[in-house]
Amino acid sequence: MESTLLSLAHGFSVALAPANAWYAFLGCLVGTLVGVLPGIGPLAGISILLPVTFGLNATQAIIMLAGIYYGSQYGGSTTSILMRIPGEASSVMTCIDGYAMSKKGRAGAALCIAAVGSWIGGTFGVLVLTMVAPPLATIAISFGPPEYTALIVLGLIFLAYMSTSSLIRTLLMACLGLLLGMIGIDNMTGHFRYSFDLAELGDGIGIVPVAVGLFGLGEILSTPSAGAVRDIISPRLRELLPTRREWNEAAMPIARGTVLGFIIGIIPGSAHVISSFLSYAIEKRVSKHPEQFGKGAVAGVAGPETANNAASTGAFVPLLALGIPTSPITAVLIGALMIHGVSVGPMLVNEHPDVFWGFVASMYVGNLMLLVLNLPLVSLFVTVLRIPYAYLYPLIIMFCIIGVYAVNNSIVDVWIMLIMGVVGYALRKFDFDPAPLVLGLVIAPILEQSLRQSLIMSNGNYLIFFSRPISLGLMLISIGLLALAAYAFVLHRTDWRTRLAKAEAGEPER
Amino acid sequence: MILRADHIAGAFFVVFGLLVLALSGDLPTGSLSMPGSGFLPKIAAVLTIFFGIVLILRAGESKPFATLSWNDAKHAGMVVGITAAAIVLFERLGFLTTNILLILALLFIIERRRLLPAIAYSVGVVVITYVLFVYILKTPLQAGPLGF
Numbered sequence A: 001m002e003s004t005l006l007s008l009a010h011g012f013s014v015a016l017a018p019a020n021a022w023y024a025f026l027g028c029l030v031g032t033l034v035g036v037l038p039g040i041g042p043l044a045g046i047s048i049l050l051p052v053t054f055g056l057n058a059t060q061a062i063i064m065l066a067g068i069y070y071g072s073q074y075g076g077s078t079t080s081i082l083m084r085i086p087g088e089a090s091s092v093m094t095c096i097d098g099y100a101m102s103k104k105g106r107a108g109a110a111l112c113i114a115a116v117g118s119w120i121g122g123t124f125g126v127l128v129l130t131m132v133a134p135p136l137a138t139i140a141i142s143f144g145p146p147e148y149t150a151l152i153v154l155g156l157i158f159l160a161y162m163s164t165s166s167l168i169r170t171l172l173m174a175c176l177g178l179l180l181g182m183i184g185i186d187n188m189t190g191h192f193r194y195s196f197d198l199a200e201l202g203d204g205i206g207i208v209p210v211a212v213g214l215f216g217l218g219e220i221l222s223t224p225s226a227g228a229v230r231d232i233i234s235p236r237l238r239e240l241l242p243t244r245r246e247w248n249e250a251a252m253p254i255a256r257g258t259v260l261g262f263i264i265g266i267i268p269g270s271a272h273v274i275s276s277f278l279s280y281a282i283e284k285r286v287s288k289h290p291e292q293f294g295k296g297a298v299a300g301v302a303g304p305e306t307a308n309n310a311a312s313t314g315a316f317v318p319l320l321a322l323g324i325p326t327s328p329i330t331a332v333l334i335g336a337l338m339i340h341g342v343s344v345g346p347m348l349v350n351e352h353p354d355v356f357w358g359f360v361a362s363m364y365v366g367n368l369m370l371l372v373l374n375l376p377l378v379s380l381f382v383t384v385l386r387i388p389y390a391y392l393y394p395l396i397i398m399f400c401i402i403g404v405y406a407v408n409n410s411i412v413d414v415w416i417m418l419i420m421g422v423v424g425y426a427l428r429k430f431d432f433d434p435a436p437l438v439l440g441l442v443i444a445p446i447l448e449q450s451l452r453q454s455l456i457m458s459n460g461n462y463l464i465f466f467s468r469p470i471s472l473g474l475m476l477i478s479i480g481l482l483a484l485a486a487y488a489f490v491l492h493r494t495d496w497r498t499r500l501a502k503a504e505a506g507e508p509e510r
Numbered sequence B: 001m002i003l004r005a006d007h008i009a010g011a012f013f014v015v016f017g018l019l020v021l022a023l024s025g026d027l028p029t030g031s032l033s034m035p036g037s038g039f040l041p042k043i044a045a046v047l048t049i050f051f052g053i054v055l056i057l058r059a060g061e062s063k064p065f066a067t068l069s070w071n072d073a074k075h076a077g078m079v080v081g082i083t084a085a086a087i088v089l090f091e092r093l094g095f096l097t098t099n100i101l102l103i104l105a106l107l108f109i110i111e112r113r114r115l116l117p118a119i120a121y122s123v124g125v126v127v128i129t130y131v132l133f134v135y136i137l138k139t140p141l142q143a144g145p146l147g148f
Helices: A003-016 A018-036 A041-056 A058-083 A089-103 A105-139 A143-160 A167-181 A209-221 A244-266 A271-286 A297-313 A318-323 A328-339 A355-375 A378-385 A387-408 A411-429 A436-455 A469-490 A495-507 B005-025 B039-057 B075-109 B117-135
Strands: none
Touching: A003 A018, A003 A143, A003 A355, A003 B075, A018 A041, A018 A089, A018 A271, A018 A355, A041 A058, A041 A209, A041 A244, A041 A328, A041 A387, A058 A089, A058 A105, A058 A297, A058 A318, A058 A355, A058 A378, A058 A469, A089 A105, A089 A271, A089 B039, A105 A244, A105 A297, A105 A318, A105 A355, A143 A167, A143 A271, A143 A297, A143 A436, A143 A469, A167 A436, A167 B039, A209 A387, A209 A411, A209 A436, A244 A271, A244 A297, A244 A318, A271 A355, A271 A411, A297 A318, A318 A355, A328 B005, A387 A411, A387 B117, B005 B039, B075 B117
């Protein structure tokens, strides 16, 4: 414990060095803007700015890129609450009650609760990361292929169950993502799959062109500039403080969101997205007034916003301790460190203490910076949204092209981005949510490898997933969730997800 | 019978799944104890077909296809066309020229902005971005035949 505190003190000396603090600030600022601007998510933001870090040292690079990551979680809440436009995927749930609070004249309170919740979630995450990363890593190390398979299946089913679109639509998107994720060389046999003799597809389809295409370009294609009239509610500074009642209503959701988000952050997948969905669902379930959800429930803002920030931090645990990326964003961060000659994994803390502890300490500093940035400067960030969309979207397209091209210097990636933009446009037309597609793409290699390894280990016996305690537990939860969803689906019952979707669409409940 | 959005979407996924299965013909499925490279893709393709069929069967819950609004399709098509042209030119003309043309085309052709302000805006933002990346952030961007 003492050595941890000493190391952390050393980390603060690194993080508070003027140059490093500057890059933390820059990362937080850019991250907030990335979160605020619809069409650029954290993944696109980090990808676009990855080449910028080539001239920095490893500590500064990771501090800045991580600042963009968790900064975007803060920024995403602003547009969700004020405009009902999620700046990025994890803010989708905040739209529902955040915007409803704004319509009731409580925009300032919603922003304050979101910012404070985000800060608590983020800071708690860093605190736990500092203290318990090694034991958690030990548990994660004990996971074998069956546990990983069960975990990923659970992640997919969680996503399908929590989705407000139908179970079938979500699973279809996940299947599409899995299929895209299997393009390229099969790691276990060396077979080329669906690469159509294109050498660039040998390594598979990258997450960056798909995510930037679906969420960046796809959003632009679906938003004709003439129709992009924005009704922006701009709160005044004095309206930012929530009432005592609102604080009370936010306290427990923040506490639950903190713990839930951090735990989910460690699990592979789009943790920050899933955590916000899950937190919303839990808050609605435990609430004494579930009917208020969709109409401006404080818990509907506090829980998801806290959870997605805690998850962002939680995702750093396997990244720093094991070198395992749990999301496309952390995969890009690992790539950034490798460019600087730093191997991420269990040896990181000993071989590069400046990087490890400097990075950990910078997250304490960064979260504080974000709290200061996001509350008083909210009007300034909202001003960015007043730029006419006709002038904004050409810029976003330019940055999409730069960001996608710069990762591999591959024009094929840029073409993939364009195709995915068209796919994203079509999916929106037919009411499909593209997020499960991206999740499927990310987890496809891990799922395939762990599933095949499990079957090889068990000589083809599927019961291996039910014969080990951890995987058994995970599979039982999956089956339970599927049964609940199937019950509503088969009997055409209106379950809470349908009601939630209706509330989101503004339809009356029956 | 009214043709609904989910009839079209479901049919697309069924056809897509069948196409994947057809393309997977040369990939070994292997056995349960030694799954091959075609094992999971075929499972995913079959699931895609299955869910596609379910979508068609339950299409009654979706909107009639005729009511889908395609008002934005022209805008989307033009953005895609101009972006595709920019991608074709990107490695030939380099970052600076291509992106000036891209933004100018989007503003002038699609957004019907006046030419001079559109030129000023596109040159301004692209040059600022270029200077920011290349000279301040020391990040190389794709060069064209004239070295920029």
